[in-house]
Amino acid sequence: MQQVEIFDRNAVKKRRTRAVRQFRPGADFIAAIAAADIAERLAPINRSFDVAIDLGGHNDAVCDVLKSSGKTKHVFSGDLFVANTHRRATDFVFDDALPPLADGCCNLILSALTLHAVNDLPGSLVQLRRALRPDGLLLATLVGGDTLHELRDVLMRAELEMMGGAAIRVAPFTDTRDAGALLQRAGFALPVADKDSIIVRYDNMFGLLNDLRAMGSTAALADQGSPLSRQTLFKAAEIYASDYADEDGRIRATFDLITLSGWAAHESQQKPLKPGSAQKRLSDVL
Template identity: 50%
Template sequence: MQENGLFDRSLIQAHRRRAMAKFAPGTDFLLARAADDLEDRLATVERRFPVAVDLGGHTGLAAEAIARSGKADEIIRIEQDTAFLHGPFPAIVADDEALSLGPASVDLIVSLLSLQLTNDTPGALFQIRHALKPDGLFLGTMAGGGTLGELRESLLAAEAELTGGASPRVAPFADIRDVGGLLQRAGFALPVTDVESFTVRYDNMFALIADLRAMGMQNSLLGRSRRPVPRHFFLRAAEIYAERFSDPDGRIRATFSIIWMSGWAPHASQQQPLKPGSAKTSLAAALAETEKSKKAP
């Protein structure tokens, strides 16, 4: 059956299985960084969560971070494939685009670097909010705009130069303003987003591509070209990359951007915005009083 949307979801899982089978220490640095940040963010939340869910993390790093934070009594992992399920945590095999959680059934849901690969991200966020108990918390990350921008530009430039056309080779990533809108659309209360961008340096483009493969981050776009790619294409792309994005020492730069998002399932105890017209003092009066105080001797 043909999938709809941007991504070949079965191919994403195949890439991740292959990466896990060939895992080498350090190649999961993006998820490890996000998991460390997750632990720090949970440390600032002044409450405990009876039931927490690590959704689609495929490595267990998020579940381990929740456990280290000491903020959850029970941690459940949800993965699309049993190949990703290992370690001490109870687990459920389910699609993160079709959650098998009941309504208002869990207290905390965490998703690290997975939602940007869903074909129905608004629907996935709505299901997450629906599965949270009132005043339950969602914490998640997505790859943001700018991620692998140098690689995208180099591949497009090489293909346009050699063939006169271009096919999608790097997935599009979300803008932080769009992510905030998605949280509101899904019904989250008190939505917050922020972004962290950082640069990783490599000897050359092929070293970067090797790392992406080791993370299971190959091209999984449904619209990708199926034609075999000649070696001279990648050689030319590597030359363009080095010409445009290298430092004086010859090493190239690769940008990664991580968008953090949080939101709460609505609850009566949460801070509510003031109703229109409920202010005791008008803005005009406040400004007039400020001007008056400035002119006073």
């Protein structure tokens, strides 16, 4: 069956390249939050990793997590699509749809806010699992769930009212249950997927759009339709301020961060018991 192209990968690359060239300090705050969350998840893991890969692709935050953890010996850091000259160092440039990693090359892969705009997420996860040595770990945070559901709603309603029809303007994102299933499908052992929701407030919709542009995260859909008119955008901002504002007038924007963790299979890992191997009936225990 032919792969459905949801995202225009050339457009994804252009938006990322523009964000690097027009770098604005502080615009990568969601990436910083994702890196801090990954640090918390890595801290209780009582083991070391000889070779670690940072597929963060946004800033130095993930690389700093790896180097300060005391759990890694060699760290290699990548940038998404284009080298970020505002970082301290970049070891390689990568496409998250085709991670340039050899089979069995590392023990740990951390990815913060990449992967959510690839057209074949199961295929990318398989490649990452193959890059891990036995008992290697993947920790990946991607945008998912109800991210920007407010913006999706107001753009659709404004375009319907002004134009009589609406195109998809905010990308669809993977939900937590599907993400966990994809980990299992890709062959990861002990797969876990969970979600954190972050509410960010803005003076108006245009402040949100400016941040998304600075992040390189404006929509890059394969079937996106023609650009919205100024009148439609102003109508959307009006609806946003009416329906998604707090008492002080500032609007809310939701970012759902889904974190995936999975291990490359190893004989030392816990395994479920075989069906029928229980020594007692559950009813007797209860």
